[in-house]
Amino acid sequence: MNIILVSDSLARSRNVTLSQTQVALIALGILMAGFFLAMATYVVTMKFSTDLRNPYLRALLASLHEEDLKKNETEMRESLNSLAVRVGELQARILRLDAFGERLAKAAGIKPTEFRFDEKPGQGGAAPSPAFTRDLSLPEFQQKLDEISRILDDRSDKMGVLDSVFMDDRLARKTIPTTLPVLGGYYSSNYGYRIDPITGRNTFHTGVDIIATPGTPVMAAAGGVVSAVGPHPEYGNIVDIDHDNGLTSRYAHLLRSNVKVGDVVMKGQVIAQVGNTGRTTGPHLHFEVREKGVPLNPNKFLALDRKTGVPVVASHR
Numbered sequence: 001m002n003i004i005l006v007s008d009s010l011a012r013s014r015n016v017t018l019s020q021t022q023v024a025l026i027a028l029g030i031l032m033a034g035f036f037l038a039m040a041t042y043v044v045t046m047k048f049s050t051d052l053r054n055p056y057l058r059a060l061l062a063s064l065h066e067e068d069l070k071k072n073e074t075e076m077r078e079s080l081n082s083l084a085v086r087v088g089e090l091q092a093r094i095l096r097l098d099a100f101g102e103r104l105a106k107a108a109g110i111k112p113t114e115f116r117f118d119e120k121p122g123q124g125g126a127a128p129s130p131a132f133t134r135d136l137s138l139p140e141f142q143q144k145l146d147e148i149s150r151i152l153d154d155r156s157d158k159m160g161v162l163d164s165v166f167m168d169d170r171l172a173r174k175t176i177p178t179t180l181p182v183l184g185g186y187y188s189s190n191y192g193y194r195i196d197p198i199t200g201r202n203t204f205h206t207g208v209d210i211i212a213t214p215g216t217p218v219m220a221a222a223g224g225v226v227s228a229v230g231p232h233p234e235y236g237n238i239v240d241i242d243h244d245n246g247l248t249s250r251y252a253h254l255l256r257s258n259v260k261v262g263d264v265v266m267k268g269q270v271i272a273q274v275g276n277t278g279r280t281t282g283p284h285l286h287f288e289v290r291e292k293g294v295p296l297n298p299n300k301f302l303a304l305d306r307k308t309g310v311p312v313v314a315s316h317r
Contacts, residue, residue, distance in 0.1 A: 079138060086145050093152050100159050175243040177221035177289055177301050179267070181251060182274065185210040188284055191297045197281050206295035207250070207288025214283045216274040218251050219267075221287070221302075226263045226271070235286065236278020239271050248293075252286035253278050 189197075189209035196203045220241055227248065228240035235252035239259060242248050255275025265271055276283040289298045 083141070083145070086142075086149075090145065090148060090152065093156070097152065097155060097159065100156075104159060175223050175245055176247065177243070177249045177298070179219075179221055180210065180302055181219045181221050181271075181287055182210055182212045182216055182285055185212040185216070185285070187211075191288075191295075191299060198279065206290075207252075207286050208298050210285045210287060212274040212283070212285055214255055214273070214275055216285075217270045218254065218272040218274060218285060220265045220269050220271050221249050221267065221289075222247075223266045224249075224264075226259045226261055226265060229257050229259060229261055232278060234279045236280065237272075237275060241265060241271075246291050248290045250286070250288045250290070252288075253280050253284060 187208060188211045189205055191205060191208055193202055194205045195201070218239075222241070222243050224241040224243040226239060227242040228238060230238065232238050232252070235250070237252075237254040237257060239251045239254065239257050240248055241251075251272055253275055254277060255273040257272040259265060259271045274283060274285050280286075287298060289296045289301060
């Protein structure tokens with residue numbers, strides 16, 4: 001190996017020739033110097049590491065420990081924030097289920113004092129043995145939250161099905177004529193065979209006659225759509241309501257009507273006034289119920305007094 005040395009202090013450059021052995025010795029010397037420097041650094045580090053009273057080492061360890069604490073605190077805060085969001089979601093869903101349950105309980109006729117959704121369920125028991133208790137880990141707690149979430153989803157679906165069933169039942173009851181259309185009246189003629197008040201012959205009466213003063217409000221016995229309004233040669237002024245389940249109701253001998261064909265009416269809504277029109281001997285309301293055109297006994301639908309068996313004319317719930 002030829003080495004050319006150039007310097008301002010030299011009048012001219014010099015050539016230095018190194019053999020392979022000399023190059024090898026120089027390289028080995030450099031390696032040995034690096035090795036001894038590393039060993040010296042290791043020995044010094046180990047010596048100072050055993051002395052915890054060294055202020056520089058203590059400051060370094062404190063700095064590293066503080067960084068670890070900050071990192072762990074950040075991770076813990078993020079985990080707690082995530083869990084807080086999950087808990088808040090579960091609380092909101094539980095509140096919705098409570099309201100859902102109260103509505104279903106009311107629809108089912110359950111007394112509020114028997115089934116309260118705003119109270120925590122009673123729980124208790126003997127104190128557990130320390131040998132059988134332990135703290136939940138964070139993954140176990142998250143697993144419990146996931147399990148509760150799945151249970152809430154299942155309960156929500158089932159309560160939704162029950163609510164649909166109750167809704168169908170409530171709608172069906174609202175479209176069945178279960179109450180008399182006037183308040184404070186009384187029967188002057190019942191359903192079935194009777195002596196006709198005009199001809200005196202035994203005839204079949206297709207409804208019930210309810211005595212009431214002219215102008216008394218007539219209310220729909222059930223919800224439905226008005227299918228007929230106007231004069232009839234025998235019934236006088238009439239209003240017919242289609243209840244969309246094969247049932248229709250007729251209100252006859254009216255003074256006047258308050259609805260027109262096609263109107264949607266609710267149970268208890270005023271639709272007309274009692275009158276004395278058509279084939280009649282005095283002011284009253286003729287009320288009848290038909291199924292596909294066949295007259296039925298209205299008393300099978302109307303609310304009856306349990307003691308007397310007489311329709312409760314003052315009830316319009």
